[in-house]
Amino acid sequence: MAEHTRAAVLTAPRRLELVARPKPVAREGEALVRVAATAVCHTDLEIYIGRHPGVRLPRVMGHEATGVVEAVGPGAGRLRPGQRVLLNPIIACGSCDCCARGRGNLCRRAGLFGREMDGSLAEHVVLPERYLYPLPEHLSLTKATLIETxxxxxxxxxxxxxxxxxxxxxxxxxxxxxxxxxxxxxxxxxxxxxxxxxxxxxxxxxxxxxxxxxxxxxxxxxxxxxxxxxxxxxxxxxxxxxxxxxxxxxxxxxxxxxxxxxxxxxxxxxxxxxxxxxxxxxxxxxxSRALTPEDVGPAIALVAEGAVDLEGFITATYPLERAAAAFDDYERAPGSILRLVIGPGE
Ligand SMILES: [Zn+2]
Ligand SMILES: [Zn+2]
Missing domain, CATH: 3.40.50.720 (NAD(P)-binding Rossmann-like Domain)
Structure with missing residues (x-):
């Protein structure tokens, strides 16, 4: 029998359901990541309340995420199981004119993980290895969700x-x-x-x-x-x-x-x-739109070296089971919340 994993699925505006699904498998060039933490930002809130144009439901939200590599597929050699990683959620096609000019953030077919495709409000995700960036051991995976921003x-x-x-x-x-x-x-x-x-x-x-x-x-x-x-x-x-x-x-x-x-x-x-x-x-x-792969490494370094201070950014954390409560709290007081983080943590 296939192993299962759970994901918080937005089935209608303001309706998040925890659903069991077969655990995804890493194919050629991909890695399976056990999600540790997902920070929720304004984009997610707009999707949650049904105000983000063009998002089709059902959808698993979540794009500011960290986790631990659980397995790698054939041909994926850069990462090893146990490696702590940050996700780059800007999924570019790699072949349009913008991608060819090194501007994948403007990709004509780009999608945001957790918006155009299912994201990280789940126990596991699978992504091509190139979207995963190793994180130093000493960084908290909860705090490191801020590195995407x-x-x-x-x-x-x-x-x-x-x-x-x-x-x-x-x-x-x-x-x-x-x-x-x-x-x-x-x-x-x-x-x-x-x-x-x-x-x-x-x-x-x-x-x-x-x-x-x-x-x-x-x-x-x-x-x-x-x-x-x-x-x-x-x-x-x-x-x-x-x-x-x-x-x-x-x-x-x-x-x-x-x-x-x-x-x-x-x-x-x-x-x-x-x-x-x-x-x-x-x-x-x-x-300015999103980020390019060239921004991720320096952003990790700024936090790893202590040049950027992330203390005080995380207002509250919630387990995946309480993802809906996180969004309801966020909707009630968006101005007084910096980041809410969902997930089991380390
Ligand atoms: Zn965001
Ligand atoms: Zn492209």
Missing amino acids: LATVRHAQERARIAPEEFVVVLGQGAAGLLHTQLAKLSGARKVVAVSRSPAKLALARRMKADEVVDASRQDVVAAVREATDGRGADVVVDAAGAPALLAPALEMLAPGGKLLLYGISHRPVADFTTFPLYFKELTIYG
Whole structure:
């Protein structure tokens, strides 16, 4: 009789069912991974409540995941059973024009593990070996789920190329915003200003070496940025909040020649937008999508070396059986949760 494994299947919006399935088998070039932990992000929440366009149910969610290799298929020689790994969830075709240019994150047939295909809210997953990255023994597999987000943050900052001596503003201090704050500091930015409406997140931002924090619920952010930059404006604004209403003030707080990095995303239209500041201050706007394989190794190294601090990012952990409770808690208070992690852990 085939061995079984369990997965949390989203069968309808807000309905997660724990289902027993035959345990997958690693074929040519693949590895079977026992999932240790999956962090839940805003993308998952959108899928859970049925608001993510184009996701077909039933679906097993989960893309920010770590685990331990249980078996490898024929021809898979890079990993060994027992190896701790991080999953790269950006599944690219490898043959379209974008993949050929080394930009698999823009693959014309790309899918996200846990969105276009079944993901890691399960006891086991099978993936081609190239999507699995070895993790050092000393890293917690629960905390290491954050490395996927860190890799997307690194990818975004590589595009905007923060130079030393630049003034950087990070709008939003959720998990990604806090990582943006840390990476901007590591890139040698002259000053990093962290903006949030949450005093708790601003306290974390301070611990993560933000030079100044601005409470957007009580302060005029544009004026505060002007003051923090000696009146000249920011060189780089990172939008890690993604609210359409932030676009106009983000452009306003930029210095001439400044760069706006759009990391947070929204499907909602932007009202009252004018391109005039783009012309007048000759601004550059960067979009950034997901991560490339080249971002994963450096992101692991940043955490392994202790350069990036992941303490305090995980608000709560849940066993797979309580995955629905995790999503319900997240939906109730998305603003006060950084990351919820589902899975058995180590
Ligand atoms: Zn995510
Ligand atoms: Zn492709």
